[in-house]
Amino acid sequence: MMNLPGAVDIAAVAPGSRDAGVAAHYGDPMREQRRLATEVGLVDRSNRGVLAVPGVERIGWLHTLTTQHLATLQAGQGTELLVLSPNGHVEQHAMVAEDGATTWLDTEPLMADELLAYLLKMRFFTQVDPAVVTADWALLSLVGPGAVEAAGRLGVTGLAEPDLLAVPGPKFAAGSLPGRPTTLYAVTPLPADGPYAGGWARRVPLGVDLLVPRAAMAQLVTASTDAGVAPAGLWAYEAIRVESRTPRVGLETDHRAIPAEVGLLGPAVHLDKGCYRGQETVARVHNLGRPPRRLVLLHLDGVVSDTPPDAGTPLTLDGRAVGFVGTAVRHHELGMVALAVLKRNVPDDAELRAGEFVAAIEP
Numbered sequence: 237m238m239n240l241p242g243a244v245d246i247a248a249v250a251p252g253s254r255d256a257g258v259a260a261h262y263g264d265p266m267r268e269q270r271r272l273a274t275e276v277g278l279v280d281r282s283n284r285g286v287l288a289v290p291g292v293e294r295i296g297w298l299h300t301l302t303t304q305h306l307a308t309l310q311a312g313q314g315t316e317l318l319v320l321s322p323n324g325h326v327e328q329h330a331m332v333a334e335d336g337a338t339t340w341l342d343t344e345p346l347m348a349d350e351l352l353a354y355l356l357k358m359r360f361f362t363q364v365d366p367a368v369v370t371a372d373w374a375l376l377s378l379v380g381p382g383a384v385e386a387a388g389r390l391g392v393t394g395l396a397e398p399d400l401l402a403v404p405g406p407k408f409a410a411g412s413l414p415g416r417p418t419t420l421y422a423v424t425p426l427p428a429d430g431p432y433a434g435g436w437a438r439r440v441p442l443g444v445d446l447l448v449p450r451a452a453m454a455q456l457v458t459a460s461t462d463a464g465v466a467p468a469g470l471w472a473y474e475a476i477r478v479e480s481r482t483p484r485v486g487l488e489t490d491h492r493a494i495p496a497e498v499g500l501l502g503p504a505v506h507l508d509k510g511c512y513r514g515q516e517t518v519a520r521v522h523n524l525g526r527p528p529r530r531l532v533l534l535h536l537d538g539v540v541s542d543t544p545p546d547a548g549t550p551l552t553l554d555g556r557a558v559g560f561v562g563t564a565v566r567h568h569e570l571g572m573v574a575l576a577v578l579k580r581n582v583p584d585d586a587e588l589r590a591g592e593f594v595a596a597i598e599p
Contacts, residue, residue, distance in 0.1 A: 303515075328347060
């Protein structure tokens, strides 16, 4: 965790949270949110798992194992991918960065070992050597509309806007999708003559991710402060993420979740790349055009309690279970809101209940 004045570890305010080990806030969560919404802040996300995949056959190998079209991934590019079960359920979501010698994957806290176990099981005689390197490398993020400018003040340039392909309609013509990742993120090395040698910056929708040696986190914090970038806690980041309707695996997914239900089809799934585990389910649901559930943004009344409901809280309609709450937060403008997964046939004007809370769907 970034050792800064006022830092409150998530473990101290949310015992049992998967995000233990990073700061929930630095004394003023609402102000930190506004900073991320209107300016830029540095968020410690060093609890994310980091895997390094070197080896001359790494890109083609990952292409065959995951949902993303990686065969043409080049140095200086990043994307997203999923690992699915044989039945097409989401097991892993990873962000990707390729530096020309290593493909880097960063995933949800506490999930890196599980992803590594799957990759090792599928290695066979392929020339790859995946490893969990979380102990040595840490991910931090510049978040907000000023993120790219702030990265420039740290000596990082060349971060073009993310390039996202549109999701094709059902029963599209085979071969009509470009043979490239559905999402492309610009990746550039961090200055090699300083403490961040070997690290990189990746432009993503919410800002700029920075992978740095864990031993250099303090230097990055100092450099960011000198560049006018103040820290913001993970609570602030999560509020911005919820507002943008960006899901997290393990919070907005359960054991039955499929990519089309939770907003991961576009950024992480190429629909015309050839076989991978779970492909049949993905294709069938897409061609039918009606995934059984959908990701929504809920407004919660907050009358009974000012503490957001826990992830996994059932959502009910007239006493009947119709979904569950994923991430619930207090937003600096929207009030108490949550991402949730609902049965598709629940109407937008339904009055739902999430435990003690009355919940309304944002159309």
